[in-house]
Amino acid sequence: MSWTVGELARLAGVTVRTLHHYDRIGLLQPSGRTAAGYRSYELPDLDRLQQVLVYRELGFPLEEVATLLDDPDADPAEHLRRQHRLLRDRLERTQAMVAAVEKEMEARQMGIQLSPEERFEVFGEHDPARYEAEVEERWGDTDAYRQSQRRTASYGKDDWLRIQADGEDVEARFAAALREGVPADSARAMDLAEEHRQQITRNFYDCPPAMHAALGRMYVEDERFTAHYEQRAAGLAQYVSTAVQANATRQGG
Amino acid sequence: MSWTVGELARLAGVTVRTLHHYDRIGLLQPSGRTAAGYRSYELPDLDRLQQVLVYRELGFPLEEVATLLDDPDADPAEHLRRQHRLLRDRLERTQAMVAAVEKEMEARQMGIQLSPEERFEVFGEHDPARYEAEVEERWGDTDAYRQSQRRTASYGKDDWLRIQADGEDVEARFAAALREGVPADSARAMDLAEEHRQQITRNFYDCPPAMHAALGRMYVEDERFTAHYEQRAAGLAQYVSTAVQANATRQGG
DNA sequence: CTTGACCCTGACGCTGCGTCAGGCTGTTCC
DNA sequence: GGAACAGCCTGACGCAGCGTCAGGGTCAAG
The missing domain is CATH 1.10.1660.10 (Multidrug-efflux Transporter Regulator; Chain: A; Domain 2)
Structure with missing residues (x-):
């Protein structure tokens, strides 16, 4: 043939x-x-x-x-696996863009202005060339961070500030743990995370571990949340995020 | 700024x-x-x-x-709707490619040779043709296009006021149901959710149950949307979110 | 007043093809 | 057998969407 x-x-x-x-x-x-x-x-x-x-x-x-295909060390199965991984990355990315467009639509309908950072966050790094590069320490770049912080739209309602104040105790203990070098995935940090989760559930809405994990991710992905934590202590956003996600895994199985 | x-x-x-x-x-x-x-x-x-x-x-x-963006007849909402549709097409396409790669992996493992036609299926209707068709639809003078175009382009102040009022109406009834202790997953609450969904579909963009459910989740995960509802009544964000998701399950099977 | 990070405007280069042009091949139908 | 037509060949040029210098101004900090 x-x-x-x-x-x-x-x-x-x-x-x-x-x-x-x-x-x-x-x-x-x-x-x-x-x-x-x-x-x-x-x-x-x-x-x-x-x-x-x-x-x-x-x-x-x-x-x-x-060069990829001519590499004699890479067998076909390896290519397939790699392609599979990359395609799924792309799926996630596209889903994120769909979600962003939906968010924008909804925001418009409700007359809400999204912050510039938020509106461009899906366009972040989709450089196909450095697909293998690990996630860089983006908060090591204090300069960029300060700038974005200055720009961050302050939009919170008084109610929400009060709820945040309710959580100050836990946050302070998170900060202390961080200062003392307690690992973010230790039992002590996870206990704090669990306390945080139950606080949300008690004060606000039911927050199961899976949802809490999503919030945790947001703490490093959404600049407003990051700013909130970083104001208290450098590295705290990442710390809390890790602890929260570790706890979610522990709770959720 | x-x-x-x-x-x-x-x-x-x-x-x-x-x-x-x-x-x-x-x-x-x-x-x-x-x-x-x-x-x-x-x-x-x-x-x-x-x-x-x-x-x-x-x-x-x-x-x-x-030319798309400079078209004075196309408002921002229209662009968002169109982008949303195209992104979802792309999602489907990527999913198909993931499936194809998985199929290929499986076939290899089982020592089966797929037919050539089968293997190139996913590359068939590629992007160019796709958006060309899209554009033709967009610029062609089919009645369907004109009708959908008329929908928001022709909205005047009165229409916007009416839409706003419709939205307020449903929200008020949600709040009432919450006040009266009607469960969020009851028929009455779900009916309100369905009304909300159809309002969106009628006034803005096609919003199938699955998408509505995603919006519902956002109402509790995004503070600004939460704030919008909480302003009206404490606990309303969670209430609407639950009702919307329950309704999506009911509608979607 | 210098330094370094930023900004400006050309201008050339590169990838991944589209699109002729000019000419050969292979099949089919009378 | 030849005419017609679809399909193949090899250049060669063109174009989009930037990357990448080059040569030179600007601005805040120290």
Whole structure:
């Protein structure tokens, strides 16, 4: 079984020109040629094209795709696993964007202005080139932090300030634990997190561990919350966030 | 409040060069310049940049983004609705690709060869064709388009007042139900939730139960939305949230 | 008054193709 | 057998969307 350029193009949903291009740059060269010079693609070529298209879809530059696929140490299964991971990252990202648009719609309907930081947060880092780079210590950059803090819209209602005041005790103990070098995932920190969770449940609304974990994530993702904690002690937002999530895992199984 | 290029670039997760480019091609020109010739971006510019970035993310050529955004007949809400639809298309597409990769992995593990057609299925209806069709629909003069366009574009002051009043009405009835001790997952509360959902669908954008449920969750997770409801009555945010989610379950099966 | 971080405007370069142009191949139908 | 038409070939140019210097002003801090 073999395919001509046109056939393969139709099959794979690309143009003939694209296949010509991939041939030229050595990304995908057909297994053979007919006597007349026609390109002749065979099964292994289809395998490769499929991989190429997934990586391309994920935003990889073609040259990098070539080096990835030509690496003799990487077997096909490894590529699939990698692609799977990247695609799921992308799913999350798209979901975040859908959520952001919905939030914006709802905000409009209710006549609320979202803060600039908030509105752009989904565009953050989606650099396909450094997909392997771990999450950097973004709060080590105090300069950027101060700037964003200055910008942070103050919008809280008096009620909410009062509720925050209710939680001051726990926050102070969190800060103390942090100062004393108690690990964020220790029993003591998790106990504080649990106390925090129950405070929310008591004062405000039912907050199961899963939801509490979501809030915890927000403490480092939403600048307003981060600002609140960082004002008290440097590193406290991350600390509380970690503790809360560790506790949620402990509670939730 | 105003921003320099560098500040806006950091905020929005793009490079300074990109903003220069958008200025040059007229896609996003800053509201002003300082005496020294520095670009000065203001709030409306941020609005616009946000829209630009979503459309760009969706693969629209910049020139088309410009014509879309400069169309005086398309209000912001319309852009949001359209972006929402396109993002959800993309979600589906990515999910299909994840599924395809999983299928491929499984096939490999079981020593099964998938058919070529099967393997390239997901690449079939690729982005370009998709948004071209979208654009045709958008600019074509089908009745359906005109009708949906008329919906919000033709809203006058009176309409907005009516919509506002409708919203207030439902909220007031929610508050009453809460006051009277009617459970949030009762038929009466769910009926109110359903009314709320249909109001959104009628006045703004198509809001299926699943999306409504997501909004419901937001009412307790996002302080500003919570504040909006809590202002009217203590506990109302949680109440509406619960009712909305219960109704979504009822409607969605 | 210097330093360093920022800003400006060209201008050239690169990727990933689209889009002709000019010419050969292969099949089909009379 | 030849005419027509679809499909293949190889250049070659063009374009979008920036990245990346180069050469030079601006501004707040020390």
